[in-house]
Every structure is written in C-alpha cells, then in structure tokens.
Amino acid sequence: MAFEIHEECGVFGIVNSKNAAQLTYYGLHALQHRGEEGAGIVVRRHKLHIEKGVGLVNDVFNAERLSRLTGSAAIGHVRYSTAGGGGIHNVQPFLFRTLKEDIAVAHNGNIINAQQLKQTLEEAGALFHSSSDTEILGHLLSRHKGTMVERLIASLKYLDGAFAFVILTEGALYGACDRYGLRPLVLGQMNDGAYVLSSETCALDLIGAKYIRDLNPGEIVRIDREIHSCSYTKDTHHAMCAMEYIYFSRPDSVLENNNVHSVRKLTGRILWNEAPVEADVVIGVPDSSISAASGYAEASGIPNEMGLIKNKYVGRTFIQPTKELREQGVRMKLSAVSSIVKGKRVVLIDDSIVRGTTSKRIVTMLRHAGAKEIHVRIASPMIRYPCFYGVDTSTKEELIAHLMKIDDLRDYLEADSLAFISITGLKQAASTSQGLCLACFNGDYITNHITINE
Ligand code: SF4
Known part of the structure; x- marks a missing residue:
C-alpha cells in the first residue's frame, strides 16, 4: 500500500x-x-x-x-x-x-x-x-x-x-x-x-x-x-490523536482540558510503576520527553539530570521528509554529557520509537559517553501500525516495533532493558480525554476504509 x-x-x-x-x-x-x-x-x-x-x-x-x-x-x-x-x-x-x-x-x-x-x-x-x-x-x-x-x-x-x-x-x-x-x-x-x-x-x-x-x-x-x-x-x-499528547503538541498547550506537560509527566510516573529499574540517573530526550522524565524521576526518587543536550537550531528528526535528512538530523541535534552519565546506570526516557534510528543512535551516544547501563523507557506504547490520519509514522514495514519483538528491539538498540508504557497506562495518563485514537498502537482504526494485513 x-x-x-x-x-x-x-x-x-x-x-x-x-x-x-x-x-x-x-x-x-x-x-x-x-x-x-x-x-x-x-x-x-x-x-x-x-x-x-x-x-x-x-x-x-x-x-x-x-x-x-x-x-x-x-x-x-x-x-x-x-x-x-x-x-x-x-x-x-x-x-x-x-x-x-x-x-x-x-x-x-x-x-x-x-x-x-x-x-x-x-x-x-x-x-x-x-x-x-x-x-x-x-x-x-x-x-x-x-x-x-x-x-x-x-x-x-x-x-x-x-x-x-x-x-x-x-x-x-x-x-x-x-x-x-x-x-x-x-x-x-x-x-x-x-x-x-x-x-x-x-x-x-x-x-x-x-x-x-x-x-x-x-x-x-x-x-x-x-x-x-x-x-x-x-x-x-471523540477520538483525539493520542500522539498529540505524546509528541506533537507543545507542553504548555491544553488539549481537552488536559495540560500536555501534566499528561506527559503522568506517563513518566506510570512508566515507573509499570517498569521500575534500579538506576543512578534519569535522562529525558529533549524536548518532548523532558516532562515524562520528570515524572519518572519524581515517582522513583532517582535524580533527573540533563544528560543530553539539544542543538536547538536543527529541525525535528521525526518530521524531516527523507531518510537521509532524518539521519543527518539525529547526528547533528543531540550531544551526551559525559560528566553526567560516565560510570552511571542511566534510565533513558523517550516519547516514542518509530523507525528506531534515533533511539539506537542515542543509546550508542550514551555508551560512548561512558554510561555503565542504559535502561530505555518509552512514554508511548509500541507503534506497530501506520497512521492514515496525517501523521507520518511511515509504512508498517518501516516501523521497528512492527518488525521486532520487544527483546529483539532491546538487542537492536543495544540497551540493557527496554519497556513501553501500556495502552491502559497511556489512557490513564490522559484520563480526562473524552476518547483517544490509538490505532498506531493497537491497529483499531476508527474509520471503516482501513484494514491492515499482519
Ligand atoms: S493512528 Fe496514531 S498517529 Fe494517527 S491519529 Fe491515531 S493515534 Fe494519532
């Protein structure tokens, strides 16, 4: 297709x-x-x-x-x-x-x-x-x-x-x-x-x-x-796009009476409840994962540090139009702070994994900066199905969570552990929403015209 x-x-x-x-x-x-x-x-x-x-x-x-x-x-x-x-x-x-x-x-x-x-x-x-x-x-x-x-x-x-x-x-x-x-x-x-x-x-x-x-x-x-x-x-x-909460909207925006930052922070707290891990430091991928990282850190008591710095003058990786531009964008946009991660057990909080390119590069970057362990926690469920409603989550063949089971994905990322928030957890975080589209996570498209062959 x-x-x-x-x-x-x-x-x-x-x-x-x-x-x-x-x-x-x-x-x-x-x-x-x-x-x-x-x-x-x-x-x-x-x-x-x-x-x-x-x-x-x-x-x-x-x-x-x-x-x-x-x-x-x-x-x-x-x-x-x-x-x-x-x-x-x-x-x-x-x-x-x-x-x-x-x-x-x-x-x-x-x-x-x-x-x-x-x-x-x-x-x-x-x-x-x-x-x-x-x-x-x-x-x-x-x-x-x-x-x-x-x-x-x-x-x-x-x-x-x-x-x-x-x-x-x-x-x-x-x-x-x-x-x-x-x-x-x-x-x-x-x-x-x-x-x-x-x-x-x-x-x-x-x-x-x-x-x-x-x-x-x-x-x-x-x-x-x-x-x-x-x-x-x-x-x-009502079926508001769940990715608005997770990624697209600015944290200071309010969607359906929910402040976006507060919802993201709650996803972090829920992630800690669903997938706790012993660690020395929590690091959020800037900018859209900072709120979830603060929630994970607050709930766990693990210090939240700025272990990744974003070069603000490079466009967002996810919304660059070609693969080449996206890969170039990842290389240019983030740096790991060695003095913060060296010798530490790191919980890396990210908002989503789409093609896997960005996450793999960040894990590698943190390893090179001296991180002892890297535990990846994702504040959205696994994106296993394409979006047809205007969000470029790509074709299903390019979605890494469609291609791999979670353990294989952990090995591909070269992370020590990997966990995603559950769909129930995400719904709980956006609990005042009157209804969410979750099709890219569960394949339940709200319109009639779409069927996906597994
Ligand atoms: S399929 Fe996913 S990205 Fe597309 S509208 Fe639904 S929740 Fe949003």
Missing part, C-alpha cells in the same frame, strides 16, 4: 482584528513545531490576499512581506510534507477565486478517501493545482449551492479521515473538525473582541487571547461578530 500524503500541520485564524496578519504571524510562530517546511498567510481586505513560501515562518515572512498583508481577518498555516508532497504548490492556505467570492482554506490532517474523491471530481471536470488532498474541499464547495455553511455541510459529508479546517471568505471565518475530533482546534478571544481559531492553545497564549473551548467532533463554526455553531453530521465520537 502507498502512503503518499501524510502531514501534521498547524492552522490559525483570526477575525475582527486591526492586526490580523501580524497576530497570525505570531500564532504561526507558536505553532512552528507542527511543521517547518512551509508557511502561508491569507488576509481579508475586501478580497483575499495571500503570501506564502517554503521554509520556517521567519524565512517566509520578513517585515516587507508582512506589511503587504493588511486587513481585518486572516488565516495561516505551517506545514510539514513528505518528500513527494513538498514544494510551493502544496504550501497552504489555498486560495480559490470563485465567481461569487474568494475562499481560502488551511487544513491539518489527512483525507483518507482523497484519491477516490479526486478521481470523481476530475471526471466531472475539476483541475487540481497541487497534490495535496486539501484542494478537494475547494472543488467540493464550488459544486454546492446555498450559504457557505450549507455548502460546508454538504461538502464535509464526503470527506473521511482527519481534518481541522480554518476557512476565510470575504464574509466570515470558519472552523470545521472531522467527526472523530482527530485533530485539535480551539476557539479563543482577544480583549478587543477578535475571535481566534488555532490548532493549539499555545498560540492563544502567545497573542494574549483567552481560551474559550475546543471545537467538537463534526462541528462547524462561522465567526463574524458572533459565533454560530452547527454540525455537519450526527454520527460523531
């Missing part, structure tokens, strides 16, 4: 603000960790105007480019792409200039029936400008009549998979979530009354907006001076 389009992105939108583009720029900075390969902003000044490019938010937007974006409402997007899905044509938002009005769309997620929909639309005469599945929504909208909300209701019903959309028209800002709530989208408000939509609450905090609430699965909001809400389907249930 081919898995061409995988992306984990960040979306942001604001309406009724004098500084819509500037605040969107700040919002995208706060969401930069969700995608480092492209960024774009569309602003409303009567019609819609767009600026976008390949690279980090700072690379794409300089002062001169931002100054061109004046208006009272804006949406923005940061993007991660696979090797086949990169390039300026796939950088969002997408802007559709229709006879009736301009429509801009930014999307986080993955439409799993995209190929089928594209084929149907192309047979009906649609021309696609990108290989992104997001463009499908624009074509679906253009084929329906009525108000924008009516057209959205009619269009979203065709889409299966994961989506959090922010959409800007000449009349209003819209947000829409898939029926499972796989991708987070939160609503906030500024002191001056401007409303904000964002993938994470950390962007609200950065611009001084107050969190109002999460959007519900299947919900559409239309925001102008007020918020109007409806659903495109009654067939909904």
Whole structure:
C-alpha cells in the first residue's frame, strides 16, 4: 500500500482584528513545531490576499512581506510534507477565486478517501493545482449551492479521515473538525473582541487571547461578530490523536482540558510503576520527553539530570521528509554529557520509537559517553501500525516495533532493558480525554476504509 500524503500541520485564524496578519504571524510562530517546511498567510481586505513560501515562518515572512498583508481577518498555516508532497504548490492556505467570492482554506490532517474523491471530481471536470488532498474541499464547495455553511455541510459529508479546517471568505471565518475530533482546534478571544481559531492553545497564549473551548467532533463554526455553531453530521465520537499528547503538541498547550506537560509527566510516573529499574540517573530526550522524565524521576526518587543536550537550531528528526535528512538530523541535534552519565546506570526516557534510528543512535551516544547501563523507557506504547490520519509514522514495514519483538528491539538498540508504557497506562495518563485514537498502537482504526494485513 502507498502512503503518499501524510502531514501534521498547524492552522490559525483570526477575525475582527486591526492586526490580523501580524497576530497570525505570531500564532504561526507558536505553532512552528507542527511543521517547518512551509508557511502561508491569507488576509481579508475586501478580497483575499495571500503570501506564502517554503521554509520556517521567519524565512517566509520578513517585515516587507508582512506589511503587504493588511486587513481585518486572516488565516495561516505551517506545514510539514513528505518528500513527494513538498514544494510551493502544496504550501497552504489555498486560495480559490470563485465567481461569487474568494475562499481560502488551511487544513491539518489527512483525507483518507482523497484519491477516490479526486478521481470523481476530475471526471466531472475539476483541475487540481497541487497534490495535496486539501484542494478537494475547494472543488467540493464550488459544486454546492446555498450559504457557505450549507455548502460546508454538504461538502464535509464526503470527506473521511482527519481534518481541522480554518476557512476565510470575504464574509466570515470558519472552523470545521472531522467527526472523530482527530485533530485539535480551539476557539479563543482577544480583549478587543477578535475571535481566534488555532490548532493549539499555545498560540492563544502567545497573542494574549483567552481560551474559550475546543471545537467538537463534526462541528462547524462561522465567526463574524458572533459565533454560530452547527454540525455537519450526527454520527460523531471523540477520538483525539493520542500522539498529540505524546509528541506533537507543545507542553504548555491544553488539549481537552488536559495540560500536555501534566499528561506527559503522568506517563513518566506510570512508566515507573509499570517498569521500575534500579538506576543512578534519569535522562529525558529533549524536548518532548523532558516532562515524562520528570515524572519518572519524581515517582522513583532517582535524580533527573540533563544528560543530553539539544542543538536547538536543527529541525525535528521525526518530521524531516527523507531518510537521509532524518539521519543527518539525529547526528547533528543531540550531544551526551559525559560528566553526567560516565560510570552511571542511566534510565533513558523517550516519547516514542518509530523507525528506531534515533533511539539506537542515542543509546550508542550514551555508551560512548561512558554510561555503565542504559535502561530505555518509552512514554508511548509500541507503534506497530501506520497512521492514515496525517501523521507520518511511515509504512508498517518501516516501523521497528512492527518488525521486532520487544527483546529483539532491546538487542537492536543495544540497551540493557527496554519497556513501553501500556495502552491502559497511556489512557490513564490522559484520563480526562473524552476518547483517544490509538490505532498506531493497537491497529483499531476508527474509520471503516482501513484494514491492515499482519
Ligand atoms: S493512528 Fe496514531 S498517529 Fe494517527 S491519529 Fe491515531 S493515534 Fe494519532
């Protein structure tokens, strides 16, 4: 099976603000960790105007480019792409200039029936400008009549998979979530009354907006001076991506009333209960495993030390688009602190093992730095199945936990012991969540279209 389009992105939108583009720029900075390969902003000044490019938010937007974006409402997007899905044509938002009005769309997620929909639309005469599945929504909208909300209701019903959309028209800002709530989208408000939509609450905090609430699965909001809400389907249930808690979201963000740092810390405490080990020092892999490491250390009484230092100016390994770039990224991004690990029994806490490349290199690095024993503890269950909902956990043939049993994996990593948090433990850590997608751990896909042969 081919898995061409995988992306984990960040979306942001604001309406009724004098500084819509500037605040969107700040919002995208706060969401930069969700995608480092492209960024774009569309602003409303009567019609819609767009600026976008390949690279980090700072690379794409300089002062001169931002100054061109004046208006009272804006949406923005940061993007991660696979090797086949990169390039300026796939950088969002997408802007559709229709006879009736301009429509801009930014999307986080993955439409799993995209190929089928594209084929149907192309047979009906649609021309696609990108290989992104997001463009499908624009074509679906253009084929329906009525108000924008009516057209959205009619269009979203065709889409299966994961989506959090922010959409800007000449009349209003819209947000829409898939029926499972796989991708987070939160609503906030500024002191001056401007409303904000964002993938994470950390962007609200950065611009001084107050969190109002999460959007519900299947919900559409239309925001102008007020918020109007409806659903495109009654067939909904909560299944937030568990990887949002484990890896993607920033620790200061709040998901479903859970502070992400607190959930991660709890995974560390639970890991200690499930897989204790005698050791001298606990070391978390920076940055996303620091919270879990503090939980493990607190629960065990073993000192938590900074035994690995991250070079902040190298991109995240997991979300680099090619194998070569990922391997280069691991070599460049971490250093072991010999004075902390030399002669010690180390508990190494990491958030996940996907392909195994990073974990193996870190274990080797700690050995070279003089660690006597290395006990690897992972704050997510074994990732044994691919994700089809927009997270690049790769094909199952590349997932090391799919290929190896835990003892073989321990030997491959050259660790002294290896343990993963159980699925029950993870659920316990995110206990106030209304429901989690756990498909990459247990193969239980929430949509109907997917079956995996063992
Ligand atoms: S399969 Fe895994 S990565 Fe994908 S949405 Fe579900 S929990 Fe998240």
